[in-house]
Amino acid sequence: MDKVFIDGLSFAAPLFIMAMGAIYSEKSGITNLAVEGFQGFGAFVGALTAILLMPVLGDGSQAVIYIAMLAAFVGGGIYACLHALLCIKFRANQVISGVVINILAVALTTFLTSTINKSLNGDASNKFVLGVFNRYTIPGLSQIPVIGALFRNMYPFEFIMIVVAIVAWYLMYRTRFGMRMRACGENPQAVDAAGGNVDRTRFISVMISGALSGVGGICFAYSISANFSPSIYMGYGYLAIAAMIFGNWNILPTGAVCLFFGLAKAGGYQLCLSMGLPSNYSDLFMMLPYVLTLILLVFFSKRNHPPKAAGEPYDKGKR
Amino acid sequence: MEDYIVEMRHITKRFPGIIANDDVTIQVKRGEVYALLGENGAGKSTLMSMLFGMYEPDMGEILINGEPVKFRSSNDATAHSIGMVHQHFKLVDNYTVAENIVLGVEPMKRTLGIFPSVDLKTANREIAELSKTYGLEVNPTDVIENIPVSVRQRVEILKMLYRKAEILIFDEPTAVLTPQEIEFLLKIIDGLRKSGKTIILITHKIEEIKKIADRCAILYRGRLVKVLDVQSTSSQDMANMMVGREVDFNPTKTPANYRGDVLEVSHLTVQNANKFDVVKDVSFKIRSGEVFAVAGVSGNGQGELADAVSGLMKVYSGSIKLCGQDVTNDSIRQRLESGISYIPEDRQGVGVFLDFTLGDNLAIRKYYKQPFSQGGILHFSEFENYADKLIDRYDIRCGQGRKTSLRSMSGGNQQKAIVAREIEEHAKLIIFVQPTRGLDIGAIENIHKQILAERDRGAAILLISLELDEIMELADTIGVIYNGQMMKIADASTLTSLDVGRYMMGVKEA
Numbered sequence: 001m002d003k004v005f006i007d008g009l010s011f012a013a014p015l016f017i018m019a020m021g022a023i024y025s026e027k028s029g030i031t032n033l034a035v036e037g038f039q040g041f042g043a044f045v046g047a048l049t050a051i052l053l054m055p056v057l058g059d060g061s062q063a064v065i066y067i068a069m070l071a072a073f074v075g076g077g078i079y080a081c082l083h084a085l086l087c088i089k090f091r092a093n094q095v096i097s098g099v100v101i102n103i104l105a106v107a108l109t110t111f112l113t114s115t116i117n118k119s120l121n122g123d124a125s126n127k128f129v130l131g132v133f134n135r136y137t138i139p140g141l142s143q144i145p146v147i148g149a150l151f152r153n154m155y156p157f158e159f160i161m162i163v164v165a166i167v168a169w170y171l172m173y174r175t176r177f178g179m180r181m182r183a184c185g186e187n188p189q190a191v192d193a194a195g196g197n198v199d200r201t202r203f204i205s206v207m208i209s210g211a212l213s214g215v216g217g218i219c220f221a222y223s224i225s226a227n228f229s230p231s232i233y234m235g236y237g238y239l240a241i242a243a244m245i246f247g248n249w250n251i252l253p254t255g256a257v258c259l260f261f262g263l264a265k266a267g268g269y270q271l272c273l274s275m276g277l278p279s280n281y282s283d284l285f286m287m288l289p290y291v292l293t294l295i296l297l298v299f300f301s302k303r304n305h306p307p308k309a310a311g312e313p314y315d316k317g318k319r
Numbered sequence: 320m321e322d323y324i325v326e327m328r329h330i331t332k333r334f335p336g337i338i339a340n341d342d343v344t345i346q347v348k349r350g351e352v353y354a355l356l357g358e359n360g361a362g363k364s365t366l367m368s369m370l371f372g373m374y375e376p377d378m379g380e381i382l383i384n385g386e387p388v389k390f391r392s393s394n395d396a397t398a399h400s401i402g403m404v405h406q407h408f409k410l411v412d413n414y415t416v417a418e419n420i421v422l423g424v425e426p427m428k429r430t431l432g433i434f435p436s437v438d439l440k441t442a443n444r445e446i447a448e449l450s451k452t453y454g455l456e457v458n459p460t461d462v463i464e465n466i467p468v469s470v471r472q473r474v475e476i477l478k479m480l481y482r483k484a485e486i487l488i489f490d491e492p493t494a495v496l497t498p499q500e501i502e503f504l505l506k507i508i509d510g511l512r513k514s515g516k517t518i519i520l521i522t523h524k525i526e527e528i529k530k531i532a533d534r535c536a537i538l539y540r541g542r543l544v545k546v547l548d549v550q551s552t553s554s555q556d557m558a559n560m561m562v563g564r565e566v567d568f569n570p571t572k573t574p575a576n577y578r579g580d581v582l583e584v585s586h587l588t589v590q591n592a593n594k595f596d597v598v599k600d601v602s603f604k605i606r607s608g609e610v611f612a613v614a615g616v617s618g619n620g621q622g623e624l625a626d627a628v629s630g631l632m633k634v635y636s637g638s639i640k641l642c643g644q645d646v647t648n649d650s651i652r653q654r655l656e657s658g659i660s661y662i663p664e665d666r667q668g669v670g671v672f673l674d675f676t677l678g679d680n681l682a683i684r685k686y687y688k689q690p691f692s693q694g695g696i697l698h699f700s701e702f703e704n705y706a707d708k709l710i711d712r713y714d715i716r717c718g719q720g721r722k723t724s725l726r727s728m729s730g731g732n733q734q735k736a737i738v739a740r741e742i743e744e745h746a747k748l749i750i751f752v753q754p755t756r757g758l759d760i761g762a763i764e765n766i767h768k769q770i771l772a773e774r775d776r777g778a779a780i781l782l783i784s785l786e787l788d789e790i791m792e793l794a795d796t797i798g799v800i801y802n803g804q805m806m807k808i809a810d811a812s813t814l815t816s817l818d819v820g821r822y823m824m825g826v827k828e829a
Binding site: 170174175176179180182183186187189190191192193194195196305308 | 393419422434
């Protein structure tokens with residue numbers, strides 16, 4: 001049971017940060033299917049930074065991990081400019097742009113990884129081997145029965161995510177930027193008439209979206225897979241989008257959905273083990289979050305209120 | 320030298336296919352109500368959009384307080400104390416009144432002394448004060464989507480005042496309001512003038528100008544016809560100048576000549592999405608050659624009544640018969656084919672495909688029939704011939720003929736296109752819902768004539784209107800609806816508009 005909480009949380013946290021990225025983009029009025037590509041590209045930039053720094057700072061250095069996270073933040077943000085540019089400046093169809101961004105990220109990072117590996121150590125592998133975060137247990141809180149497991153064997157990024165979530169919430173609901181950003185997603189004409197800059201606000205939001213997704217990506221790379229490879233494109237980006245939709249584009253409910261997904265995934269895996277099924281069945285249980293997604297979609301789709309202007313390029317002249 | 324707060328000199332603005340403004344010069348004095356009068360598409364809104372910085376003029380100059388200015392965006396205009404209430408409100412539906420007003424000029428505070436955040440408490444307080452000062456009652460914490468249109472308009476006005484605007488532009492402010500709300504708004508405008516603000520009012524309603532404006536500039540097809548003093552000019556003269564010809568306010572109506580029953584509605588009840596009865600046990604008949612007008616205050620079930628007859632809403636109980644045939648459960652197409660034409664209230668949403676061409680829109684009721692379509696293949700030459708015929712016959716003005724997209728046409732011409740399309744069906748029953756809403760005098764006159772011509776041809780007309788004048792002018796029989804119930808059905812000659820007004824308020828016997 002403990003294992004379910006521990007694994008569930010470590011899966012939910014990066015998913016949440018990616019979903020928050022998706023929320024930022026969509027709340028500003030830009031449909032974002034590109035989370036998958038953002039997180040992969042961000043993870044790539046982070047991983048590349050890490051393997052370049054490891055010989056300098058030493059293999060086991062935890063400092064490398066934090067620098068890699070920062071690099072993923074920046075990398076994801078810069079890669080997101082592409083989506084922003086296509087959708088805002090060139091008024092491309094936002095769904096198509098998102099899909100293209102995803103495919104491009106897979107192709108580009110795979111190619112770059114093997115090319116860089118070849119020039120670094122002569123072996124054209126498509127993996128950057130990274131290692132994992134150290135884990136910590138919080139004294140005190142971890143002694144609480146049942147939910148105490150949530151505070152045992154934690155990855156440090158789980159704390160970082162909580163801080164990021166609070167900052168993201170504050171930025172979205174309490175600041176001038178956030179207020180204009182949400183208005184851009186509902187009625188950009190109103191922002192324009194009130195003297196705000198719709199295009200700039202949206203551009204920044206999409207960049208924040210990419211940056212947060214990138215951080216999510218590198219956390220996956222450092223926890224679940226312990227390396228960066230094309231297998232980072234597992235569809236977690238899409239799962240984050242699903243979480244955002246169930247969370248009705250609000251940060252807190254989305255966090256709850258992410259936690260639910262994480263527990264479902266970890267629970268499914270443990271269930272498979274406890275039933276003594278052969279390991280190939282674990283893949284079947286890995287489907288659990290996605291099956292839940294399908295079921296939840298049936299119930300939640302009706303009552304949802306997506307940002308009204310999401311998906312529509314802003315055209316000043318249109319009445 | 321007069322003290323002009325706004326001068327627009329020799330302004331010319333071209334759009335593809337049309338000249339929206341052609342060498343227009345206006346001069347507005349400080350503290351007056353200056354009206355811009357003109358038909359739809361005369362270039363009033365374009366002119367004001369330039370003053371508000373949304374477009375730049377191709378030629379000419381703008382002076383504010385005698386200083387030449389160049390506005391690149393509405394921010395520049397705001398900085399020069401110009402505010403505008405747009406015809407389509409620019410409000411964020413899920414924000415509160417206060418959030419909408421402060422958007423763009425948010426008051427800030429520091430949470431915990433460090434983190435900058437929007438100070439909604441101060442905003443709420445300031446807006447409550449402002450709303451009291453100018454008599455514009457709003458609750459700062461109400462969410463926009465829950466408040467009626469007239470209150471949303473107050474929010475727009477407060478938005479300008481919050482930004483300390485001195486020059487206030489109103490673009491067709493009364494188009495969305497009921498008569499009582501219009502009275503209230505005109506009082507507000509008068510109050511604003513007394514407090515020293517300068518007001519520019521765009522409108523095509525002459526009564527309003529008569530009531531409130533000091534001076535009035537008349538635009539006709541992009542050109543300035545005349546600037547005149549409102550007090551010393553008659554309404555008839557203004558109307559003539561605005562339309563460019565003599566206007567006939569009272570079309571001659573021939574005596575009614577009823578023939579057999581066309582529509583028979585009995586015990587009709589309609590429920591809305593929340594299972595609430597919005598039309599309750601309504602029964603009436605319309606004969607061939609009769610205009611049956613439904614009068615009522617907006618939202619009393621008249622829209623749903625029309626939707627139920629046309630098939631857009633399901634009938635809960637009761638029956639609808641067309642020439643003796645029960646159509647209660649027929650599909651929309653079956654009803655159209657058995658002889659119903661429908662001119663809906665929401666003309667852009669239900670009446671047309673905004674992004675289709677005019678030609679396609681005109682043929683949309685016939686496209687699947689011979690000769691427009693044969694074996695599933697469309698014959699575009701037929702579409703074109705038909706469109707050209709209708710454009711010519713109904714005088715639909717459009718920049719690029721049948722290839723014009725509906726979106727780029729003025730509201731009056733969109734409505735002309737719908738009316739042309741529906742009348743060409745030569746239907747037994749024609750439903751008009753608010754057929755002249757938002758249209759100018761010329762277009763209203765035109766539509767009224769067509770309604771009467773169809774009646775004389777022998778069609779049964781179901782007219783639903785919020786304009787009492789329109790009903791009194793056109794109806795042969797009047798039915799007054801209140802709270803979903805028909806309060807009174809009587810021959811129009813036996814009712815005065817005062818009587819009808821009383822029934823509209825729910826009085827049982829006048």
